[in-house]
Amino acid sequence: MLKILMTRFRQGCRTMAFPKRKPPVLPARYRGRPLVAGLEEIDLGKMTFVPDSGIRHSNDFRMATCRRQDLVLQGETYALARAVNRKIVKLFGRSLKLRQVSAGGCNACEADTNVLNTPVFDLSRFGIRFVASPRHADGVLVTGPVTRNMKEALLKTYEAVPDPKIVIAVGACAISGGIFSRSPEVSRGLDTIIPVDLYIPGCPPHPMTILDGFLRLLGRLKKE
Ligand code: SF4
Numbered sequence: 001m002l003k004i005l006m007t008r009f010r011q012g013c014r015t016m017a018f019p020k021r022k023p024p025v026l027p028a029r030y031r032g033r034p035l036v037a038g039l040e041e042i043d044l045g046k047m048t049f050v051p052d053s054g055i056r057h058s059n060d061f062r063m064a065t066c067r068r069q070d071l072v073l074q075g076e077t078y079a080l081a082r083a084v085n086r087k088i089v090k091l092f093g094r095s096l097k098l099r100q101v102s103a104g105g106c107n108a109c110e111a112d113t114n115v116l117n118t119p120v121f122d123l124s125r126f127g128i129r130f131v132a133s134p135r136h137a138d139g140v141l142v143t144g145p146v147t148r149n150m151k152e153a154l155l156k157t158y159e160a161v162p163d164p165k166i167v168i169a170v171g172a173c174a175i176s177g178g179i180f181s182r183s184p185e186v187s188r189g190l191d192t193i194i195p196v197d198l199y200i201p202g203c204p205p206h207p208m209t210i211l212d213g214f215l216r217l218l219g220r221l222k223k224e
Contacts, residue, residue: 096138097129099136175199
């Protein structure tokens with residue numbers, strides 16, 4: 001026991017200081033928001049961010065938006081997510097409970113969402129937590145392309161969340177069907193089924209992109 005305590009003492013606090021201090025520097029191989037110079041347009045809601053696609057990437061992880069059309073990059077300007085409205089900020093700005101719905105994805109988006117609960121990100125310090133019951137939730141966070149089999153379960157979960165509620169689409173699959181979009185078994189995007197308040201692109205999105213999107217939606221992070 002003493003050994004464990006000594007190790008923890010030596011390690012110190014592992015939780016990142018973001019957003020009070022600068023965000024962590026992501027590795028050189030990280031592929032963030034694309035550099036669109038010379039390209040016609042890129043839809044981040046469909047992108048898988050694979051290497052060797054010929055697209056150059058910055059290491060900017062800030063990509064979440066409130067409107068689907070803002071994910072279509074046509075220049076260097078980008079409309080990052082902002083607080084939904086004053087009522088939502090007042091209600092959920094200091095305490096937001098989310099029910100996660102895994103609607104047919106590959107589990108990578110879920111893994112990168114789960115990692116926010118580790119000591120490094122410590123999501124609960126912002127008052128954001130995942131809960132088991134939709135009746136205890138303020139919103140739903142959806143991953144995966146919403147397969148035919150998951151559509152009813154998603155709708156039931158959505159309806160069980162009391163109003164007003166927030167809907168968050170995480171990953172290319174939830175936003176547009178992603179790599180499964182040509183299949184007749186999946187939807188063409190979560191917003192064809194229920195209204196979406198926050199789009200977080202990526203395949204999967206980096207945890208920093210997800211955290212940044214949450215904080216912007218709640219008005220806790222306003223800087224561009
Ligand atoms: S967006 Fe990519 S990582 Fe997320 S569920 Fe779909 S295929 Fe998997």
